[in-house]
Amino acid sequence: MMNPITKLLHQFEFPHENGDAVVPPILASSYFTARSYEEWAERGGKNDRLRIGQPDNPTVEILEQKLAVLENGESCRCFASGPAAIAGTILAFVKSGDHVLCMQNVSPLARPLFREYLPRFGVEVTFVDGSREADIEQALKENTALIYLESPSPSLFSMRDLRAIAGIAQSRGIITAIDNTWATPLFQNPLDHGIDLVIHSSVEYLSGHSDMEGGAVIGSMDKVKQIKEKGADVHGAVLSPVQAWFMLRGLRTLAVRMRRYQQSSLQIARMLQDHPAVEEVYYPGSPDYGQQELADRYLRGFSGVMSVALKGTEAHVKRFVNALRLFRIGGGWGGYNSTVTPLGPDSLNDAGEMLVRLSIGLEDTEDLKIDLLRALDHALTGKGGDHLE
Structure with a gap:
């Protein structure tokens, strides 16, 4: 089986389509046109690439395909920032009247969403340490829709038992999402342990040069599709092709x-x-x-x-x-x-x-x-x- 690092460097790049260039180009186009009325009628409502403002830009697509491979996922959606990736993911699976279980000591960029914004729109949030399975099970409710965690956690770098948490959630039909920015896909792959969705902030290790903002979520095809339809794409919090190119550059090293x-x-x-x-x-x-x-x-x-x-x-x-x-x-x-x-x-x-x-x-x-x-x-x-x- 090919090493993930080799896949990262070689897969989804098609130099023969780009004049044999080693580095894929930045296709900085905000939308793509149809060649005929018939093509527009046939594909306009189905192909995102033909819809103004949608993020299916070829440069972004290369990045999404590479990140999905790195995390052993089926699909990826990139965002304009890490907080946008978190918000786009949560909003795709949570509605008013739902309950969210959030591990304590999450990233400062995620705290306002769980402490302020979700409660404003009728979503109840409970914070729990999460180091013991019993504490998690006790905090769950009939209307719990999602469990959010980071492992290792920021600041104290405490670990959570991913398989145990995923097992509890799966038995109740609850979505699980984890921020994997600290470990990167090289050092931890939560999807392999039953977690549904993996989130990354790109400004840290994935880009590595402190010169771009971005975020990503990786998971199954159907769950990422739901995020596209109800999360980032609805609110326009999508990654630009220029930022995607910067991130592709960082991934190479x-x-x-x-x-x-x-x-x-x-x-x-x-x-x-x-x-x-x-x-x-x-x-x-x-x-x-x-x-x-x-x-x-x-x-x-x-x-x-x-x-x-x-x-x-x-x-x-x-x-x-x-x-x-x-x-x-x-x-x-x-x-x-x-x-x-x-x-x-x-x-x-x-x-x-x-x-x-x-x-x-x-x-x-x-x-x-x-x-x-x-x-x-x-x-x-x-x-x-x-x-x-």
Whole structure:
């Protein structure tokens, strides 16, 4: 069987149709025309490519086909952003009067949808930890239509038992959807474990260059068709061919980048775990990770994002963050450059620790370790905080 990486690089690209070009072109057309009245009459109402504003652009189609293969799915729909992918998916399967079960500690980009917008339109949302099957079953209701989760979760990077959750949902006819952005299709394939729909934000690892916005959902043919008819396509939250081209470019180096992220992050996690200024490292690849059995069951590797709880007060966290030279302060992650994000109250663990999120980039690993050690020493002592030249 062909390796998924080889499929990613070669499938669905037809150079003979594009002048033997190695890279597929950007067909930046907002709509496509018919060649005759008869063709318009025959295909106009059925072929999306002939409908103004619809997303079946050839450049976007290549991207969707590649993502479906990577996630072992039948079909994919791309969106203008990660939040659009989440909203388009949920709105396609949920209506007023339904109940949604959402795992706690989901992405900040998803929280407003579940906490504010769905309740405004008559959809009840219950948040549950989800680490125990009994808690999930107890939270379900007769009108539960969908279960939404992230695994590993953001901030604390806790795992969920995907097969168990999928089994519970399937026995009751409930749709399951998961955000798989952290793991990427290279390190985890939730569809293989019974989850119905896999969602990705493209601005992180899939594109990898921090220069485009996009999202995607992958699943069975019928479920993605429902999303097309009732989700993104209705509201116009579709991906442009230019953004699709940028994402195709990023996918070509996904495997190489993910191996580098993992290599650096495993070393850094081990180093941080033993530092006297660090209370705990939250990372599935950490030596002391508390859910190793679930990580071994579902993950084939580890990406480059982790959270660190520092000892001391907020002043120690401020000193640490401000002393970093190579880690830029910001909310973005998954790109080529390293970032540090001070996390807010929603990300606190049970112990109330203040967390910082580290996104390990493609810089030299030793340079990143030196930068972190120097900032940690400054957090402890208040000395040596000037940026290195």
